[in-house]
Amino acid sequence: MSTEQGIALVDRDEDGVDRAFREDVLAGLHQRQKAIPARWLYDDAGSQLFEDITELEEYYPTRAETEILEARGQQFAELIGKGRAVVEFGSGSSVKTPLLLRAIEPAAYVPLDISGDFLRMSAAALAEKFPALNVYPVEADFMRQVELPSEVFGAKKLGFFPGSTIGNMVARTAVDLLRSMRATLGAGRDEMPLLLIGMDLVKDRQVLEAAYDDARGVTGEFNLNLARRINRELGGNIPVDALRHLARWNDDFARIEMHLQAVRDIAFTVAGESFTMSEGETIHTENSHKFTRRSANMLLLAGGWAPKKRWTDEQGRFSLILAEATEKRDAP
Ligand code: AVI
Numbered sequence: 097m098s099t100e101q102g103i104a105l106v107d108r109d110e111d112g113v114d115r116a117f118r119e120d121v122l123a124g125l126h127q128r129q130k131a132i133p134a135r136w137l138y139d140d141a142g143s144q145l146f147e148d149i150t151e152l153e154e155y156y157p158t159r160a161e162t163e164i165l166e167a168r169g170q171q172f173a174e175l176i177g178k179g180r181a182v183v184e185f186g187s188g189s190s191v192k193t194p195l196l197l198r199a200i201e202p203a204a205y206v207p208l209d210i211s212g213d214f215l216r217m218s219a220a221a222l223a224e225k226f227p228a229l230n231v232y233p234v235e236a237d238f239m240r241q242v243e244l245p246s247e248v249f250g251a252k253k254l255g256f257f258p259g260s261t262i263g264n265m266v267a268r269t270a271v272d273l274l275r276s277m278r279a280t281l282g283a284g285r286d287e288m289p290l291l292l293i294g295m296d297l298v299k300d301r302q303v304l305e306a307a308y309d310d311a312r313g314v315t316g317e318f319n320l321n322l323a324r325r326i327n328r329e330l331g332g333n334i335p336v337d338a339l340r341h342l343a344r345w346n347d348d349f350a351r352i353e354m355h356l357q358a359v360r361d362i363a364f365t366v367a368g369e370s371f372t373m374s375e376g377e378t379i380h381t382e383n384s385h386k387f388t389r390r391s392a393n394m395l396l397l398a399g400g401w402a403p404k405k406r407w408t409d410e411q412g413r414f415s416l417i418l419a420e421a422t423e424k425r426d427a428p
Pocket of ligand 1: 149157259260261263264307308315382383384
């Protein structure tokens with residue numbers, strides 16, 4: 097894995113501007129409902145703010161999922177077995193990943209991430225914690241099928257996708273990702289791969305809205321950082337003080353939506369293009385879908401995975417689901 101590969105994954109113009117970022121922002125700001133894909137929330141400052149969010153009193157998902165991983169190690173070992181190759185979609189968390197690895201004693205660990213820096217850092221930290229484990233980091237966009245290192249070709253695979261990041265995708269993208277995971281893990285060969293995936297659950301609106309609009313305003317900063325990033329990287333002059341963080345439950349789609357709302361009429365430019373927002377108008381910046389047992393099962397089935405076992409934390413806030421890749425179609 098080389099640094100050069102990391103650079104190649106981000107396509108920059110002669111001024112060093114990330115072309116995909118500029119295209120997504122300009123296209124999104126020209127829409128009637130302004131909307132920018134949530135992945136752009138995560139520059140270095142945004143990633144640090146997200147880390148801070150996971151420690152907030154109101155933000156329960158990280159604690160709830162960790163509780164499940166701590167409590168269910170023995171069952172994971174029984175159902176998943178030892179000696180698998182664990183393929184984590186994302187760089188891995190310093191808390192959650194070791195809990196799983198300790199429980200199932202895999203033969204290899206393959207973290208996949210588009211950000212080479214994060215990948216290298218977390219892979220090195222893990223290798224230190226588990227000196228006997230073979231760690232093969234792969235710098236890649238896991239939204240598409242990824243070729244795994246030849247060292248794990250023959251091994252049984254377990255995909256690991258904690259955090260309910262699947263909830264940040266609209267259903268169509270989520271299904272595409274589940275199918276790509278199936279292809280990456282080699283479904284269709286003799287041995288069907290398994291997937292352990294975190295999915296946050298529908299609950300009281302007040303609890304959800306507080307989790308995404310905390311009293312200390314950390315989530316607000318995380319959201320507003322996107323406008324700051326646009327100004328910094330795309331030569332914009334969005335008046336950030338005229339935007340406020342909005343987090344609201346959309347019951348029709350069972351999701352928390354994050355928006356940046358204009359508190360007065362504003363005009364600004366980004367990358368040389370002009371935009372206006374009327375007071376009250378919003379830029380939609382993130383969805384966080386919440387699931388029921390049935391909607392989670394339905395999504396997994398649509399993506400080619402049959403749910404086998406489901407665990408929740410004591411308070412029933414969050415679920416971790418073990419699924420097995422299915423044959424192409426289930427009769428009837
Ligand atoms: C990364 N993802 C699962 C978080 C979530 O809960 O949807 C992102 C987040 N946005 C605001 N707070 C947390």
